[in-house]
Amino acid sequence: MNARTRHRAAFLEASRRYLFAKEPTVEQLHAFASSFADMVACDRGEPVMVMIGKVPVGRGQIGNR
Numbered sequence: 001m002n003a004r005t006r007h008r009a010a011f012l013e014a015s016r017r018y019l020f021a022k023e024p025t026v027e028q029l030h031a032f033a034s035s036f037a038d039m040v041a042c043d044r045g046e047p048v049m050v051m052i053g054k055v056p057v058g059r060g061q062i063g064n065r
Helices: 003-020 026-044
Strands: 048-052 055-060
Touching: 003 026, 026 048, 026 055
Parallel strands: none
Antiparallel strands: 048 055
16 A cells, blocks of 8 residues: 555554544544645645644645655
């Protein structure tokens, strides 16, 4: 399994956990945002930051490719 496939699988799992939670937790939100940032960073080859308001909740690094 390559990095791109791993990041997509992690994003799908985190998004399912967040989506189907009766009351999503802060931890689930951070996992969801981080997995999204990692997936996009891998696709784009550049750092990605997800922010809610002024708070960064997820970061994807360039080295994830």
